[in-house]
Amino acid sequence: MRAIEYSRTGEPDVLTLVDRPLTDPGPGEVRVQIHRSGVNPTDWKSRKGSEAGTPVDPPQVPNQDGSGVVDAVGQGVDAGLVGRPVWIWEAAFGRPSGGTAQEYAVVPIRHVVPLPDGASYDLGASLGVPFLTAHRCLTVTEDGPDRLGPGKLAGRTVLVAGGAGAVGNAAIQLARWSDATVITTVSSPEKGNLAALAGADHIINYKQEDVVAEVRAISPHGVNTIVEVSPAANAAIDAAVVAMHGSVAVYATDGGESMELPVRASMTPNVRWQFVLVYNAPEPWRPRAIDDVTAAIQAGAVRVGPEAGLPLHHYSLEQAAEAHAAVEQSIVGKVLIDVR
Incomplete structure (x- = not known):
């Protein structure tokens, strides 16, 4: 599968398009076919690091937020989730292979949230951070x-x-x-x-x-x-x-x-x-936040796009470096990578 990774910290040009093996989800995990990968300031700051050129081993797949469709589930996960549209939060945090800048991401089940009916992948990838x-x-x-x-x-x-x-x-x-x-x-x-x-x-x-x-x-x-x-x-x-x-x-x-x-x-x-x-916010807060954001989506209270005051900027997976650069240069709006 196609994926973006970086093996050293630095400017956007450290992001490299590679072919990575497709891995199966383990116990308590799901594999998501990524449609959109959201780029946030925290993503380029992690990529840039405190000192350029610092080795990153194993290489890191960037980007915390994303959306897509559950493709496979591991042991202990409801098989009924396969085929469900979802949004993803903190995919890359503590997981070198978990970022959403790739065609398939394997993440713990708690990091995926079903997208309500009618919610777009653009919205899903804009929610997390x-x-x-x-x-x-x-x-x-x-x-x-x-x-x-x-x-x-x-x-x-x-x-x-x-x-x-x-x-x-x-x-x-x-x-x-x-x-x-x-x-x-x-x-x-x-x-x-x-x-x-x-x-x-x-x-x-x-x-x-x-x-x-x-x-x-x-x-x-x-x-x-x-x-x-x-x-x-x-x-x-x-x-x-x-x-x-x-x-x-x-x-x-x-x-x-x-x-x-x-x-x-x-x-x-x-x-x-x-x-x-x-x-690293207090853990009891997180499920409340996810439930409330989901309720807001269901109520039609949160939107993305120019009509919602948040212009969308789309890049291809091959343009991941340009997408990171746009966020680093404080482009107004939301930067999304169209993985699929």
Whole structure:
């Protein structure tokens, strides 16, 4: 079968198209015929590594997210899954041969989730890292819910930094489905339009407007939850607009690896600064997140594509390096590799 792999860290050109043997699933595993492979920042960061040229042995098949059809099952797995469309999360985490940038991926059964009827492979490959991250960010507030769904965030206000990004888009969609009032910050009118299509109620261009003044005008008592992509740039803003017992969920480090934390401004309202990495998040959270994302799909509440504020960029398997480069260069939208 055709597969992409890398045997050393580095730039996108370390990704190589190879022929790998087709392997059978072991106990508790399934083999998925991959239709779409989703590319996220975490994928190129893992490929690039901390030092270029570091050997990777055994070679790694990249990309955590994907979608496809169950092709075979191992011992202990319901044979009725064969032929079912599924989406995949964390396929490559701790598994050199598990990534979705290949024609068939063998992964543990817990890493595949049935795609609801009518859901596209494009949507399935866009769910894992962005939507699970967004769910985690929206459910870490001290007095907030640990589940999402209609009414769960009613009466609450969410601020999403960078609403045109993949996680920002997912956070907007999930928060609106849960009946929150959603404010988002963007850097251009074009990105503002994408955030509006995702469902944001209020859009602030942080390059032209005073974010603190605008947020306080919308929500005088502050916002309950902040989904933060750039803490180095926004920590002071976040501390100035977060509500009593609110939270700032930091899921990325865009703009710097460190930040200056406003201690007094955070201490007085008992604010929680929560750092989010889905790969080692507390285990009890994960099944709740997967169930909620699945329910949102079934309800038609989450979408991808330009009409949902998330343009799709398709690449062939042979163009995997170009796909990684596009994400690394912060292309607006979702990058997908069309494996089949």
